[in-house]
Amino acid sequence: MDFKLPFKITFWKVVLLLIWLAGLVALIVRFTQGLGASTHLSDKFPWGLWIGFDVVSGVGLSAGAFTIAAAVYVFHVKRFYPILRPTILTAFLGYLLVIVGLLVDVGRPDRIYNPLFMGNIHSALFEVAMCVMFYTTVLFFEFSPILFERLGWSGPKRWITRVTVPLVILGVILSTMHQSSLGSLFLIIPQKLYTFWYTASLPLLFYVSAIAAGCAMIIFESHLSFRAFGHRLKADVLADIGRVLLVVLVLYALLKAYDFYGRGVWSAFFLPRMETWLFWLEILIGVIAPIILLSIRKVRLSTGGLYAAAVCTITGFLLNRLNISTTGLMASSGVHYFPSWMELAITLALVSTGFFIFAMAARYLPIFEHPHEPSHAGKPEVGFPEEVLEIETFSAGSG
Amino acid sequence: MAKGLLIDTTKCIGCQACALACKEANGLPGEQEEELSATAYTVVKQKGDVYYRRLCMHCNDPSCKSVCPVGAFEKTQEGAVIYHANKCIGCRYCMQACPFSVPTYEWKKRAPKVRKCILCYERLKEGKITACAEACPTGATTFGDREELLAEARKRIQENPGQYIDHIYGEKEAGGTSVFFLSSVPFAEFGFPANLPEDSLPKLTWAALKKVPSIVIFGGAFLYGTWWIIDRRMELAEYKSKQRESKFQEKK
Ligand code: SF4
Ligand code: SF4
Numbered sequence: 001m002d003f004k005l006p007f008k009i010t011f012w013k014v015v016l017l018l019i020w021l022a023g024l025v026a027l028i029v030r031f032t033q034g035l036g037a038s039t040h041l042s043d044k045f046p047w048g049l050w051i052g053f054d055v056v057s058g059v060g061l062s063a064g065a066f067t068i069a070a071a072v073y074v075f076h077v078k079r080f081y082p083i084l085r086p087t088i089l090t091a092f093l094g095y096l097l098v099i100v101g102l103l104v105d106v107g108r109p110d111r112i113y114n115p116l117f118m119g120n121i122h123s124a125l126f127e128v129a130m131c132v133m134f135y136t137t138v139l140f141f142e143f144s145p146i147l148f149e150r151l152g153w154s155g156p157k158r159w160i161t162r163v164t165v166p167l168v169i170l171g172v173i174l175s176t177m178h179q180s181s182l183g184s185l186f187l188i189i190p191q192k193l194y195t196f197w198y199t200a201s202l203p204l205l206f207y208v209s210a211i212a213a214g215c216a217m218i219i220f221e222s223h224l225s226f227r228a229f230g231h232r233l234k235a236d237v238l239a240d241i242g243r244v245l246l247v248v249l250v251l252y253a254l255l256k257a258y259d260f261y262g263r264g265v266w267s268a269f270f271l272p273r274m275e276t277w278l279f280w281l282e283i284l285i286g287v288i289a290p291i292i293l294l295s296i297r298k299v300r301l302s303t304g305g306l307y308a309a310a311v312c313t314i315t316g317f318l319l320n321r322l323n324i325s326t327t328g329l330m331a332s333s334g335v336h337y338f339p340s341w342m343e344l345a346i347t348l349a350l351v352s353t354g355f356f357i358f359a360m361a362a363r364y365l366p367i368f369e370h371p372h373e374p375s376h377a378g379k380p381e382v383g384f385p386e387e388v389l390e391i392e393t394f395s396a397g398s399g
Numbered sequence: 400m401a402k403g404l405l406i407d408t409t410k411c412i413g414c415q416a417c418a419l420a421c422k423e424a425n426g427l428p429g430e431q432e433e434e435l436s437a438t439a440y441t442v443v444k445q446k447g448d449v450y451y452r453r454l455c456m457h458c459n460d461p462s463c464k465s466v467c468p469v470g471a472f473e474k475t476q477e478g479a480v481i482y483h484a485n486k487c488i489g490c491r492y493c494m495q496a497c498p499f500s501v502p503t504y505e506w507k508k509r510a511p512k513v514r515k516c517i518l519c520y521e522r523l524k525e526g527k528i529t530a531c532a533e534a535c536p537t538g539a540t541t542f543g544d545r546e547e548l549l550a551e552a553r554k555r556i557q558e559n560p561g562q563y564i565d566h567i568y569g570e571k572e573a574g575g576t577s578v579f580f581l582s583s584v585p586f587a588e589f590g591f592p593a594n595l596p597e598d599s600l601p602k603l604t605w606a607a608l609k610k611v612p613s614i615v616i617f618g619g620a621f622l623y624g625t626w627w628i629i630d631r632r633m634e635l636a637e638y639k640s641k642q643r644e645s646k647f648q649e650k651k
Contacts, residue, residue, distance in 0.1 A: 036506030043436065043503040046491035074626045076633060107489020107504065107511040114469045114488050124604055125492050126468035127611065169622045173615055184607040188462055188496045191594045203607045333500075334590075 016352055023349025026342035030104060038342040042335060049339040052325035053347055054101025056182055057318050059132065060206070062094030064214030065139060066168075066175035073168040079237060085146060085367045086225065087218050092143045093357055095136040097350045104346055124184040131178030138171040150365050180207040186324055194328040195268055196279045199259050202324075208252045209317055215245040216290075216313035223307045225362055242306050245313065246294035253287050275331065278323050286316010401478035402523060403545040403577035404532060405552055406452055409562055410539035413450035415443050420534030424519060437505040440516040441531060444589070449582065451589050452540070454531075455480060455501045455516040456569055456576035458599075463493035463502060463515075465601035471513075478545055478577040479518035487513055498573045498595055518577070545577050552579050574599025 030038040041048050064087045071077040072084050103109040115129045141160060148157035160167075183206030190198050199205070218241050260266065270276065290309040299305030330337060339347075361367055415431050421441050422429070432439040434453075441454035461480045464472035471486040472493065489511060494502045505511035519529040527533070532542035541548070549570060556563045568580040572595045580586065587593040 032509070034507055034509050034511065035504075041491075041506070043434070043494065043506075044500065046494040046504065070622070074622050074629075076626075076629045105490075107491070108487060109489075111469075111486075111488045114486060118469045118486055120465075120467055120470035122465045122601060122605060122608065123468045123470075123492070124608060125466060125490060127608065129468055165626055169619060169626070172622055173618050176614055176618060177611055181608070181611075184604055185492070187603045187607055188466060188600050189498075190596065190600070190603065191498060191592050192495075200603070200606070329495075 016356065019345070019348050019352050022341075022345035026345040026349075027104070029342055030346070035105075035107060038340065040337055040340045040343065042337075044333045044335045045329075045337045047325060047329075048337060049322075049326070049343045049347055050101055050105040052322045053318070054350055055098055055105070056185075056325050057321040058094055058098040058101060059128075059182060060179065060210040060213050060317060060321060061217050061314070062091040062098075062214065063175065063179055063210035064218045065091030065142070066135075066172050067211050067214050068218065069142065069168045070172045073165055074172070079240070082237060082368075083218055083222065083241070086221060086362070087214075088139060088142050089146070089358065089361055089365075089367055090217060090221055091214075092136070092139040093354050093361075095132060095139060097354050098132065099136065101347075101350055124181045124187070127181045128178045128185070131174045131181070135171060135174040135178065138167055138174065141167055142171065146365050146367060176207065179210040180204065182206050182210075189329075192329055192332040193324065194275045194331060195263075195265050196275060197320075197324045197328045199263060201255065201259050205252070205255060205259070208248060208255060209320060212245060212248045212252055212313055213317040215241050215248060216310040216317070219245070219306050219310035220314060221358070223303060223310070225358075225368065226303075228359065229362055229368070238303070238306055239300050242294055242300045242309065245309070246291065246300075249287060249291050249294070249313065253291065256283075256287070273331075275323075275328065278319065278327055282316050282319040282323060284316075285312050286319060290316070401476070401545040401577060402518070402542065403457065403478055403548050403579065404454075404518075404529065405541045405543070405548040405579045405581070407539050407541075407552075407555065407581045408449055408451045409581065409583050410537045411443070411450040411452070412537055412539070413443055413445060414536065416534040416536060417441060417452065417531035417540055418443050420530040421516070424522070424530035435501060435503050435515075437503045437512075437514040440514065446588050447584070449584055449589075451580065451582070452531075453501075454578065455518070456499050456572075456578045457516075457518055458498075458573055459575040459577070460573075460599035460601055462496040462498055462573070462600045465604065466492045466496040468492065475520065477518070477520070477523050479520045479523060481517045481520045482513060482515065484512045489513075496600075498592055498600060548579055552581055555581060571597045573597075574602075 026038060035041060039048060039050075068080050068084050068087045071080050103112060106112065115126050116133075119126050119130070121127075142164075145157050145160055148154070148160070180203035183202035183204070186193055186198065186202055187200070219238055222238055268276070269279075290312045293299050293305060293309040293312065296305070299309065326337060418431060418439065418441055421427070422439070425440060427438045427440070429438050432442055433444070435442055441452055443450055443452055445451075457474075457478055457480050459474075461472060461474055464470070464474055464480060467487075468490060469486045469488055471483045472480055473483065474480050489504075491504060491513070493513060494500070494504060502513045502515045504513055519527070519531075522529065528542040532540045535541075541551075543551075549567065552567045552570075556565055556567070562583060563581050564583065564585060566582075566586065568582070568586045568591060569576040569578050572592075574597070580591075582589070585593075
């Protein structure tokens with residue numbers, strides 16, 4: 001197997017290097033001069049892009065792993081097995097990057113372990129912190145068979161497969177807790193968060209929309225890795241994810257409508273304010289467009305159509321999270337916030353690092369291999385996990 | 400007994416004595432400031448010809464304390480809401496959550512702390528009153544027992560109905576505070592939040608967080624049960640199909 005990186009200079013590699021360089025400079029400024037010099041945060045606007053995007057959005061985008069793991073292991077939807085590994089990898093990377101983002105954002109990263117010893121159970125952030133920590137550990141274990149397989153360690157792999165089900169259930173519970181608690185973070189500021197977004201159902205809405213975003217990410221990354229490496233997933237599996245996504249989005253739309261109805265905020269829908277625009281953008285791109293797209297059978301069955309619906313969902317999701325954690329708070333804060341170039345650089349560097357590691361892992365680890373397709377020439381022959389063989393016989397038997 | 404401050408803006412002449420005394424008592428650098436900052440735990444501001452102060456309200460059920468993931472804030476018996484800097488991780492959730500947007504941050508430092516008024520807690524323990532109340536030349540800021548201050552505020556409103564609006568800011572806001580304001584103009588004009596619920600805000604979070612144990616227990620039981628039932632069924636189905644197969648082969 002050849003480990004040589006292809007060192008052809010391409011446009012994207014130059015862009016990547018520039019982003020990393022900018023990120024590195026920003027990181028140095030952040031840790032030598034402090035948050036004031038590197039960010040546009042202030043006493044009136046204490047949370048910005050790093051919390052809104054790197055943490056609040058990052059966690060949501062990684063929600064695919066617990067969803068698919070639950071489907072495969074708890075509900076025995078074995079046909080989703082082929083997407084389990086890439087999804088777990090995405091989530092594992094996602095959470096690691098969230099932790100890095102958090103370390104950059106908090107004022108005293110050297111004390112990041114403090115919540116472990118002096119927890120405050122009344123704090124939604126405490127719950128989020130603990131769950132993120134434990135869930136990242138769970139994700140590591142869920143991911144570890146891939147490593148063990150690559151290294152040829154069959155002992156530890158067998159051991160870990162034995163506890164898979166309890167591990168998955170633990171992961172689902174931890175995820176349910178912190179995905180919704182990210183919404184609970186904002187429950188305490190009814191007078192600060194703009195009326196479109198402040199509702200007692202924030203936790204539920206966060207939970208449901210995270211599942212939608214997680215499903216959309218699966219479609220998104222399958223598409224990208226197909227384009228980059230020719231890893232092709234069976235189209236019908238993705239179409240099924242599309243169908244799940246549709247159901248979740250419709251549920252989300254209904255919950256939203258019910259919430260607006262209950263609070264009677266219809267009158268705010270057409271006020272000439274920045275929030276109105278942002279809100280409509282979020283709903284049209286993130287909810288209505290993908291629902292329409294996915295309702296059309298032809299779109300659902302085409303890779304391009306699915307991809308478009310996924311991109312819409314993800315964009316809308318990001319708008320929603322950023323609206324709740326930044327723009328929706330601007331009016332009450334009385335200041336205007338736009339991230340500094342250093343905040344943008346670090347965020348971009350984190351995202352591109354995620355893509356980069358994913359690409360490396362897709363190349364060197366058995367992420368996309370499954371019995372439905374012959375392994376690629378030049379790749380190491382790896383044994384397939386027992387479960388996969390079972391699925392094969394199972395699907396052969398039932399199909 | 401819980402202590403507190405009564406700030407009667409009709410008596411304030413804007414002399415800044417309290418703000419400067421606060422700087423001195425807390426060893427804060429710099430001169431008079433316009434806004435609360437890491438070096439100004441209180442400021443005197445002007446709206447029209449009325450002067451008012453900004454400072455921590457020392458809430459009865461403080462949002463800052465409830466949201467802090469490491470419990471860095473403490474509501475003491477004396478009523479003061481104090482801060483344990485050695486615990487703080489610098490997430491700034493307290494600043495985001497405070498209904499009065501009081502806590503500030505040392506943005507320029509490499510190991511920053513959250514800063515806010517702590518009702519001169521060290522002085523209180525020595526039996527002294529706060530530095531601001533001690534410095535105030537007109538009696539606009541007075542220190543005392545929370546309940547007595549409230550009674551005094553009510554008395555002033557009753558005795559001078561023309562001079563005050565009928566509202567003690569802090570009596571009910573966000574579940575009540577230990578710092579009260581009296582004024583001749585509506586408090587919204589000072590930019591004080593006017594839309595705060597009378598119930599304490601941490602209750603809103605708790606309504607969601609208290610459901611966590613049941614999510615863990617019922618969620619866990621549901622997931623495990625589902626797994627077990629489906630697994631069992633599939634095992635049975637497989638077993639039966641094998642039996643059928645072997646019978647079929649026997650017949651052959
Ligand atoms: S005013 Fe803000 S900082 Fe002061 S006790 Fe209340 S919540 Fe905490
Ligand atoms: S910044 Fe410090 S004091 Fe404030 S909530 Fe975070 S850990 Fe607690």
